[in-house]
Amino acid sequence: MRTENQKFKSVSTENVKPPAVNIGLIGWIRTNLFSSWFNSILTVITVYILWKTIPPFVQWAFIDSLWFSTGAECHEAGGACWSVVLKNFRFILFGFYPHDQQWRPLLAMGMLIGLLFFSRNRNHWNIYLAYSWMLGLLLMGFLMKGGILGLVPVESIQWGGLPLTLILSVFGLTAAYPLGVMLALGRQSRLPIIRSLCIVYIELIRGVPLISLLFMSSVVFPLFFPEGVTFNKIIRAQIAIILFTAAYIAEVVRGGLQAMDRGQYEAAESIGLNYYQTMRLVILPQALKIVIPPSVSILISAFKDTSLVVIIALYDLLKTTQSTLTNPEWMGFSAEAYLFIAIIYFICCFFMSNYSRRLERELNRSNR
Amino acid sequence: MKLVRFFFMSMVWVFLAYGLVFAGTLNDVKAKGFVQAGVNGDLFGFGKPDEKGVWRGLDVDTARAIAAAVFGDANKVRFTPLTAKTRFTALQSGEVDVLTRNCTQTLSRDTALGLDFCQVNYYDGQGFLVSKKLGVKSAKELDGATVCVLPGTTTELNVADFFRANNIKMKPVVIENTAELAKAFFSGRCDCLTSDASQLAGNRAVSPNPKDYIILPDIISKEPLAPAVRHGDNQWKDIVNYSILAMINAEELGITSKNVDEMLKSNDPKIQRFLGVTPGNGEALGLDEKFAYHIIKQVGNYGEVFERNVGVNSSLGIQRGLNALWTNGGLMYSPPFN
Numbered sequence: 095m096r097t098e099n100q101k102f103k104s105v106s107t108e109n110v111k112p113p114a115v116n117i118g119l120i121g122w123i124r125t126n127l128f129s130s131w132f133n134s135i136l137t138v139i140t141v142y143i144l145w146k147t148i149p150p151f152v153q154w155a156f157i158d159s160l161w162f163s164t165g166a167e168c169h170e171a172g173g174a175c176w177s178v179v180l181k182n183f184r185f186i187l188f189g190f191y192p193h194d195q196q197w198r199p200l201l202a203m204g205m206l207i208g209l210l211f212f213s214r215n216r217n218h219w220n221i222y223l224a225y226s227w228m229l230g231l232l233l234m235g236f237l238m239k240g241g242i243l244g245l246v247p248v249e250s251i252q253w254g255g256l257p258l259t260l261i262l263s264v265f266g267l268t269a270a271y272p273l274g275v276m277l278a279l280g281r282q283s284r285l286p287i288i289r290s291l292c293i294v295y296i297e298l299i300r301g302v303p304l305i306s307l308l309f310m311s312s313v314v315f316p317l318f319f320p321e322g323v324t325f326n327k328i329i330r331a332q333i334a335i336i337l338f339t340a341a342y343i344a345e346v347v348r349g350g351l352q353a354m355d356r357g358q359y360e361a362a363e364s365i366g367l368n369y370y371q372t373m374r375l376v377i378l379p380q381a382l383k384i385v386i387p388p389s390v391s392i393l394i395s396a397f398k399d400t401s402l403v404v405i406i407a408l409y410d411l412l413k414t415t416q417s418t419l420t421n422p423e424w425m426g427f428s429a430e431a432y433l434f435i436a437i438i439y440f441i442c443c444f445f446m447s448n449y450s451r452r453l454e455r456e457l458n459r460s461n462r
Numbered sequence: 463m464k465l466v467r468f469f470f471m472s473m474v475w476v477f478l479a480y481g482l483v484f485a486g487t488l489n490d491v492k493a494k495g496f497v498q499a500g501v502n503g504d505l506f507g508f509g510k511p512d513e514k515g516v517w518r519g520l521d522v523d524t525a526r527a528i529a530a531a532v533f534g535d536a537n538k539v540r541f542t543p544l545t546a547k548t549r550f551t552a553l554q555s556g557e558v559d560v561l562t563r564n565c566t567q568t569l570s571r572d573t574a575l576g577l578d579f580c581q582v583n584y585y586d587g588q589g590f591l592v593s594k595k596l597g598v599k600s601a602k603e604l605d606g607a608t609v610c611v612l613p614g615t616t617t618e619l620n621v622a623d624f625f626r627a628n629n630i631k632m633k634p635v636v637i638e639n640t641a642e643l644a645k646a647f648f649s650g651r652c653d654c655l656t657s658d659a660s661q662l663a664g665n666r667a668v669s670p671n672p673k674d675y676i677i678l679p680d681i682i683s684k685e686p687l688a689p690a691v692r693h694g695d696n697q698w699k700d701i702v703n704y705s706i707l708a709m710i711n712a713e714e715l716g717i718t719s720k721n722v723d724e725m726l727k728s729n730d731p732k733i734q735r736f737l738g739v740t741p742g743n744g745e746a747l748g749l750d751e752k753f754a755y756h757i758i759k760q761v762g763n764y765g766e767v768f769e770r771n772v773g774v775n776s777s778l779g780i781q782r783g784l785n786a787l788w789t790n791g792g793l794m795y796s797p798p799f800n
Contacts, residue, residue, distance in 0.1 A: 185513045189511075193515060249540065407503060417503060421506050422506055
């Protein structure tokens, strides 16, 4: 207000700058860090903690660190030993996949990430994208498995590392989501058999930890097959992950269904839509939109849960890292190795949550 | 609930029995074209992939020897990494044909779990790691020592028994985590560290100054590590047994992977029989007559396998000790290949 008045009174007066303590860096610090005595104390404490932790960390991680040394040299040096990651890079990322064939999982992962990036844009969501996903997954499968076009066959028992983590997560999440939606609808069903079956399933699965499901699938089920008939270990773990995640998705989606106004169902019925049309055209699009944040948090935790397959000795990213650390040469450098895989996990999870926020924004905009 | 459990258990037993009745592992393996071996996966020197993902270790080489005996090709073996919890089920359910996963042979495992242990391929036992500065030559001189030990293990019981039996005192320092335990020892929090001798060797190898520490000669518990097969398949058990024994026998006869081709021309009837120049052994086992030749040529004799994976020149640096040939005061003894 005041500036406007001034402008009107005298145009020719020179511009008076606000006091130096209110603008620029000092002003920013005053308003953001020292606006009250309580905030000032917090700022001082935080700065002290940062000052105590950051320089030693930088010293350890960058200045004193070794990047291309042997384990013995690392044991003598005091800093971080990133060599543990760099020297075992390919085993950590690809596990037992034959060394000279590792371009194949690399290419498959590249395709997967490319497809994911392309699918980010909702304008690309059409039937051709569905076809290209199908084609892409098929191609990736052939690349990993081999046996055709002169590619050396590689048994799935040799798959490991990051490709295995991605396979378990991508297939697990994409298969669990539709299953979860169906279970949620089943739980709302008016047919008592379907409803009670869905309730029993959801409550049973939610009542046990994922670890016990994985143990069931890897230890108990094989006993029921005749000898010699073994069921692929990865598929067994995959099924356990899908069944587990679906139960949680179902409960989240049910929340969305219950949040829908009764009027929406009635409106759909009044224009003569049957059950499937009601769900497909009216209820689910709105309900699923509501539950984007909780579903994504379930997807993120399911992604991280795939690392539990270490207990049934599948060599996913975490297990290959642990295995590297049992080598006497690299024993004791767990911090560096775990930091490295933490970064990989973080990138994936951050991507997911970032995308969910974007999707939410876009869907809300179209709603207005 | 009881009914459910009964039903469940009977299913398990039906399939176990099914496994026993229709056992014919050799035919299954031949039909598949490879031996499926259960291994550790995390134990350096016994079963662990190297940085290129190639399996290495004493147990791994034992499995390779079995493949060499059956197929004449040591590479026709696939490895399933197993945890301590999944290992026996994997064998029972037929997921693996043989379990070469540093399993201690005990009476209860041999009987109740439906398995058969074969020839021991490594004699382990609990030992002590001490600093050289302590000047101790035997564990019995450790009176009043502080001992770093993992809690809740047989190790803890064994060491308490040992000290009580010898009428000496100890102060235990218990730390839950193996890596932390070793760290505590090397930073001087205790006078000695006790664990399985092969593990102590690993700890010593990665310590800041390995030369400053010694493993005392006293071994206070028995841990015979042996491969296991399903109970009731005698032919397969014989094959696993004699694959390992062939490696031991070869060392005894002085046959190595390098000189095995010359040894084929040897005039010694023992060597001729062993390498299949004089036929008989292979047929008796249901294998190729040259099965022992393939093992020695492709995998090596026991001494070579030991030195390569855990021996004094490897990063574990373990002495032969109990695993030396009987002629050198060890326990490795092979019956004659007649």
